[in-house]
Amino acid sequence: MNLAILAGGIMIAFGALAAGIGNGVLFSRYLEGIARQPEARGTLFGQSMVALGLVEALPIISIAFGLLVLFGVIGG
Amino acid sequence: MEITPKIKFLGLTFDVTVMIGTLVTAILVLIIVLAATRRRDLRPRGMQNIMEMVIEFIQGITNMMLDHKKAARYLGFAVTTFLFIFIANELGVIVMITSEAHHSIPWLGLPEKAEVSWFKSPTSDINVTVAMAFAITIYAHLAGFFKGPKTYLKHYVQPYAWMLPLHIIDELAKPTTHAARLWANIFAGEVLILILAEGAKYITWLPLGAWLGFSLFVGAIQAYIFTVLAMVYISQKIADEH
Numbered sequence: 001m002n003l004a005i006l007a008g009g010i011m012i013a014f015g016a017l018a019a020g021i022g023n024g025v026l027f028s029r030y031l032e033g034i035a036r037q038p039e040a041r042g043t044l045f046g047q048s049m050v051a052l053g054l055v056e057a058l059p060i061i062s063i064a065f066g067l068l069v070l071f072g073v074i075g076g
Numbered sequence: 077m078e079i080t081p082k083i084k085f086l087g088l089t090f091d092v093t094v095m096i097g098t099l100v101t102a103i104l105v106l107i108i109v110l111a112a113t114r115r116r117d118l119r120p121r122g123m124q125n126i127m128e129m130v131i132e133f134i135q136g137i138t139n140m141m142l143d144h145k146k147a148a149r150y151l152g153f154a155v156t157t158f159l160f161i162f163i164a165n166e167l168g169v170i171v172m173i174t175s176e177a178h179h180s181i182p183w184l185g186l187p188e189k190a191e192v193s194w195f196k197s198p199t200s201d202i203n204v205t206v207a208m209a210f211a212i213t214i215y216a217h218l219a220g221f222f223k224g225p226k227t228y229l230k231h232y233v234q235p236y237a238w239m240l241p242l243h244i245i246d247e248l249a250k251p252t253t254h255a256a257r258l259w260a261n262i263f264a265g266e267v268l269i270l271i272l273a274e275g276a277k278y279i280t281w282l283p284l285g286a287w288l289g290f291s292l293f294v295g296a297i298q299a300y301i302f303t304v305l306a307m308v309y310i311s312q313k314i315a316d317e318h
Binding site: 049050052053054056057058060061063064065067 | 253256257259260261263264267294297298300301304
């Protein structure tokens, strides 16, 4: 039981870590793009939001399974 | 974690909460669309304006993936998918109904003293999203097969024959991630809302408000991404070779 809590915590923590790295890379490139070409802001914003949804997917899957393990629905 | 009432029928388990959620969402989509298109005018006003914006927005997706003749055929499907998932996602953020069971109810599978969830977003149940994603994938494969069986079968062994296992893993991973992406976003969002709502009321209202706003945003983005990916997976199979 204690190990399940530890496992859930680790899954959530690494999910957050990965999402942080992914979003950091994505938005740093987005800002670079705006700085280089300010008139492309509108197009870049839409595209980066779509990319945000795609990038967030895998960490949030890990977080969802982490929550399931944490509350003892699966595993444990 | 609260539990959901379940009915066992002919050896299958039916989740009552999911059935209620799906039904309410479907009826709501129908009402919204009918209300928007009841008094059509050449100069769109009010609801009709919003509906035309939604349809033109989805038209942008389908025209991006397919040529115009095929895009018109899939427009209805794409709009339906988008509206259903969008309304489902936002409903789960706005409305959540839970109750407490004092006695055990055997035919609903409820134990004594449990938090029972009666209404939540249907997309926060993995069975719903898996069903949608696999239905789309099966349709894409069948459409690709009947369009040209030779081309369809040949693409599994291209560019080399030993890549067959990689292609099979690819085709299995597509619907799995397609379903898990939508489910995990909505599920994690709802769990965090519940955790924040149960916390100290005077401390967690600010993060709760921020997270509710973000959940509305995530729901819209995920509905868009699900529709885009569905069209991508279908267009990969039926698009003409250039």
